Amino acid sequence: MRRLVVVLTVICFVCISSTMVVASETKEKEPIKIGVVLPMSPPGAYASGNPMWWAALQAAEEVNEAGGIMGREVVAILGDTRGVPEEARAATERLITKDKVVGVVGNYHSSCALAEIDLFKDHNVPYIGSEPWSDDVTAKGYKQVFRISITNSLYTDITVAWTIAAGFKRVGVIQEITDWGLGVNKQLKAAWDEAGIKNETAFTDMKTEDFTETLVRFNQWDPPADMFFGSITGPGAFRIIKQAYDMGFSPSKKTVFYATNSCLNPEVWEVAGKAAQYIVVTQIGLPPSAYTEVTKRENEKFEKKYGRMMNATVMEAYDSFMLMCEAIKKAGSTDPDKMIDALENIKWTGMRGEYYFPYGSKNPVPADKPAYMWHQWPDVSEYLFQYTEVGQKPEDGTVIWPPKWSQLPKGQYFVPVK
Amino acid sequence: MYGLDYFFMQGANGLVIGCLYALMALGLTLIFSVLKVVNFAHGEFYMIGGYMSYFLVTLVGGVNPFLGVLFGMVVLLVIGSTFDYLFLRPMHRGEVDRPGEYAILLTFGLSFFLQNLVLAVAGPFPHRTPSFMEGGVRIGAISISADRLIAAGLALALMLALLTFIKLSWTGMAMRAVSQDQDAASVAGINPLRMSNIAFAIGAALAGASGALIAPIFGIVPDVGVLPSIRSFIIVVLGGMGSIKGAILGGIIIGLVESMGAAFIPDMSRALAYRQLYGLMIFVIVLLFRPRGLFGEAQ
Numbered sequence: 001m002r003r004l005v006v007v008l009t010v011i012c013f014v015c016i017s018s019t020m021v022v023a024s025e026t027k028e029k030e031p032i033k034i035g036v037v038l039p040m041s042p043p044g045a046y047a048s049g050n051p052m053w054w055a056a057l058q059a060a061e062e063v064n065e066a067g068g069i070m071g072r073e074v075v076a077i078l079g080d081t082r083g084v085p086e087e088a089r090a091a092t093e094r095l096i097t098k099d100k101v102v103g104v105v106g107n108y109h110s111s112c113a114l115a116e117i118d119l120f121k122d123h124n125v126p127y128i129g130s131e132p133w134s135d136d137v138t139a140k141g142y143k144q145v146f147r148i149s150i151t152n153s154l155y156t157d158i159t160v161a162w163t164i165a166a167g168f169k170r171v172g173v174i175q176e177i178t179d180w181g182l183g184v185n186k187q188l189k190a191a192w193d194e195a196g197i198k199n200e201t202a203f204t205d206m207k208t209e210d211f212t213e214t215l216v217r218f219n220q221w222d223p224p225a226d227m228f229f230g231s232i233t234g235p236g237a238f239r240i241i242k243q244a245y246d247m248g249f250s251p252s253k254k255t256v257f258y259a260t261n262s263c264l265n266p267e268v269w270e271v272a273g274k275a276a277q278y279i280v281v282t283q284i285g286l287p288p289s290a291y292t293e294v295t296k297r298e299n300e301k302f303e304k305k306y307g308r309m310m311n312a313t314v315m316e317a318y319d320s321f322m323l324m325c326e327a328i329k330k331a332g333s334t335d336p337d338k339m340i341d342a343l344e345n346i347k348w349t350g351m352r353g354e355y356y357f358p359y360g361s362k363n364p365v366p367a368d369k370p371a372y373m374w375h376q377w378p379d380v381s382e383y384l385f386q387y388t389e390v391g392q393k394p395e396d397g398t399v400i401w402p403p404k405w406s407q408l409p410k411g412q413y414f415v416p417v418k
Numbered sequence: 419m420y421g422l423d424y425f426f427m428q429g430a431n432g433l434v435i436g437c438l439y440a441l442m443a444l445g446l447t448l449i450f451s452v453l454k455v456v457n458f459a460h461g462e463f464y465m466i467g468g469y470m471s472y473f474l475v476t477l478v479g480g481v482n483p484f485l486g487v488l489f490g491m492v493v494l495l496v497i498g499s500t501f502d503y504l505f506l507r508p509m510h511r512g513e514v515d516r517p518g519e520y521a522i523l524l525t526f527g528l529s530f531f532l533q534n535l536v537l538a539v540a541g542p543f544p545h546r547t548p549s550f551m552e553g554g555v556r557i558g559a560i561s562i563s564a565d566r567l568i569a570a571g572l573a574l575a576l577m578l579a580l581l582t583f584i585k586l587s588w589t590g591m592a593m594r595a596v597s598q599d600q601d602a603a604s605v606a607g608i609n610p611l612r613m614s615n616i617a618f619a620i621g622a623a624l625a626g627a628s629g630a631l632i633a634p635i636f637g638i639v640p641d642v643g644v645l646p647s648i649r650s651f652i653i654v655v656l657g658g659m660g661s662i663k664g665a666i667l668g669g670i671i672i673g674l675v676e677s678m679g680a681a682f683i684p685d686m687s688r689a690l691a692y693r694q695l696y697g698l699m700i701f702v703i704v705l706l707f708r709p710r711g712l713f714g715e716a717q
Contacts, residue, residue, distance in 0.1 A: 042641030
């Protein structure tokens with residue numbers, strides 16, 4: 001009898017142990033899930049969110065083709081924010097609690113990122129912001145939150161430096177009312193006021209179809225505006241160009257048109273047509289002359305698959321996803337603290353340059369640096385270019401700012417309308 | 419200080435846009451007056467009209483944009499008629515327990531379905547139908563783009579055609595009879611189901627026409643119909659639910675008020691942001707003093 005009990009105990013022990021081993025092996029082979037939060041449907045900026053998602057898929061595909069991470073497949077899981085903060089928060093919560101993602105990347109709208117970051121903090125999930133510009137995203141100093149996009153402050157500095165160099169004295173702005181827009185406008189206004197540049201802003205909802213009345217108001221200025229800033233993202237960015245041009249306001253010999261990076265999309269030519277010739281556009285990324293090997297390779301691959309080039313925003317989505325994968329590789333684990341530590345010490349070259357985060361838990365942001373530099377990639381490059389031909393690709397436009405990349409003769413800061 | 423030229427310029431813009439608002443609202447009010455259904459998918463019909471015109475003009479080379487408008491109307495006529503036949507007819511026949519809720523849920527569902535279908539099929543990127551005519555037209559001090567002027571002219575022509583049809587044709591009179599009293603119309607030999615089907619199809623086609631007319635001006639995206647749809651509800655209530663002349667006048671009033679508000683509110687930083695609000699204010703004022711709307715009839 002005793003022998004029987006011993007034999008049965010041994011059998012039970014073997015069974016339980018082997019089950020545990022199999023379970024643990026299965027867990028090891030489980031895919032690594034990375035959440036991607038983007039506006040994929042209305043009312044968000046889905047025209048930007050969709051190609052960003054494709055870029056994240058391209059990144060995941062490449063990682064898996066190279067054998068995955070630690071022998072495990074990498075899966076990108078989408079959370080559609082619809083550009084609405086409360087939906088962004090719900091989608092993120094689902095990714096964290098239901099899908100059990102080990103990290104999250106993405107976001108286009110700052111308001112969505114701001115609604116989500118407390119969740120990353122509470123659940124201790126690393127997050128890399130692809131495109132939320134609001135300073136507050138990293139200024140809160142959460143150890144889980146990193147960012148590779150530009151910030152409102154950095155963007156403002158470059159815009160203001162160009163307007164001052166170009167000698168503009170009067171500037172008109174139509175500004176979308178979003179967290180991004182309000183933040184940028186506040187900083188631009190302060191800087192322009194300080195530089196003695198007369199400026200006036202008309203705020204608008206992103207969905208506004210007709211800007212004609214306000215454009216007519218700006219067109220009444222005497223002397224005329226030197227520059228008009230159509231600070232709208234999404235389809236409105238194209239409409240405003242066409243409407244301003246149709247009434248002879250801008251782009252014109254007297255008024256330069258400055259547009260947002262939505263106008264990097266080829267659809268600007270379809271919607272705005274020849275009105276988009278001579279508009280100045282901001283590009284957050286490297287000029288073609290400074291492209292890395294990764295930029296060229298990935299761009300070719302993307303164009304072949306999706307029939308369009310990656311713009312800076314799309315590159316950011318690719319890079320942020322890859323960066324999260326690199327952090328897991330470097331950490332050798334999906335443990336959030338180890339991943340965060342790996343991100344704080346990372347050096348990795350992506351499509352837009354070499355990524356690193358100089359300020360973090362081991363090296364806090366010094367008092368003379370702005371708070372948003374926490375976990376912020378500091379080398380975000382931005383340049384301004386002008387479309388000089390109808391149907392031109394952004395990379396073929398004339399780079400006009402900063403001087404180190406400008407293709408114009410010294411002392412010239414924009415190509416005048418012919 | 420702004421001069422008279424500025425006033426006329428802004429007024430002309432408001433009037434032109436108002437005509438397009440009115441055309442869309444006309445479709446909504448026609449559906450409501452005959453079917454007693456509030457069509458929550460009206461904005462999506464508008465959007466599909468724009469896309470149909472775009473597809474015909476850009477994918478089939480050399481097609482005149484005017485034909486695109488016609489094509490948009492025909493497609494929506496078919497969609498509207500089919501939708502009514504398949505989904506709303508059981509409600510008209512009394513086969514549905516709670517017809518009011520049924521119609522709301524159904525048209526809401528159709529709205530989400532169409533928006534996401536177009537997003538999946540046509541993609542997320544904005545498009546624009548080629549212009550009816552490039553350049554602008556100058557009448558005295560007023561300068562307006564040729565596209566806007568043509569779109570407004572066609573909208574007026576379509577509204578006039580509908581009014582004539584409703585007033586003079588046998589089908590138009592039958593539709594009016596059904597909108598006033600279905601049972602009495604049936605007794606007089608009119609088939610209310612058929613009239614409902616025609617009204618829904620024409621209403622959808624009018625939304626499609628306004629979408630196709632706007633497509634060369636504002637461009638199209640899958641959610642382009644959301645704002646016009648909300649505006650149409652305001653216009654319909656302002657003009658009086660089910661009133662055709664109310665919808666036309668309401669559309670023009672809203673167009674003018676929005677335009678003048680954005681043009682003359684002294685605080686420029688807020689003038690454009692509150693564009694939708696100006697119409698709503700008129701709407702509230704009218705409802706305070708005339709709850710039935712401008713041309714609404716007492717229940």
